[in-house]
Amino acid sequence: MADLKHKGVTDGIIGAFYHVYNALGYGFLEKVYENALSHELKLRGFMVAVQEPITVWYKDVAVGEYFADLLVNRCVIVELKSGVGLSTAHEAQLINYLKATGMEVGLLLNFGPKPQVKRKVFTQPPEISAKVPRESA
Template identity: 55%
Template sequence: MKHQELTEEVIKVFYRVYNALGYGFLEKVYENAMMIEFRKEGVSAFQQSPINVIYSDQIVGQYFTDIIIDEKVIVEIKAKKSLTSEDEAQLLNYLKATDKEVGLLINFGPKPELSRKVFDNSKK
């Protein structure tokens, strides 16, 4: 699997934070807690990196990723009852709009959820 070691590290951190904080906080709280854990582990991670959506060589929109790991994996954080197809589409669109090929969608809901998405650059 592409970037398996990185995604395993993210999943480890996700469960560590989930077990400590549980369900009920805003996404930003979980994002900040995960960043603390990434720093402890020496993992290169950046918050709120901009993504420009390009159409006909022009920027038509800008979004911000929650976290990017080692310039390779996009992490999208949710804190809701359950993940939806719209959440998965959001992550896939982030992958389409960047040179990143792997994304993790994680949900700090009543029970922890995660989804791993891959979008090969050759298909973009």
């Protein structure tokens, strides 16, 4: 089996997700899970940006902006949900975030009645790009 890109980071995120899910269960607003997961990841030594603004560019024109729920170690986008289940629209949203940023790995995590995890990888060259602010030294 081929090595998964950013496997150490995604494994850590998934472990933290289940830790938070087991502690809080189902029924809170997405923001509660976002705050708890961000805190848990930081406790585990990950660098976490919450609601990271990302400007989407098309042919040198800013055409939109979105906010990634979590950006972990500047290499994995995490999209959180707290609904009954995940849909193809949720998966498409994450794939579009990966396309727009040029990042390759994302996780879709649902704090629903049953916890759900989907790992998405996008490796085709994007026709659009985004500018993700870099950490200042």
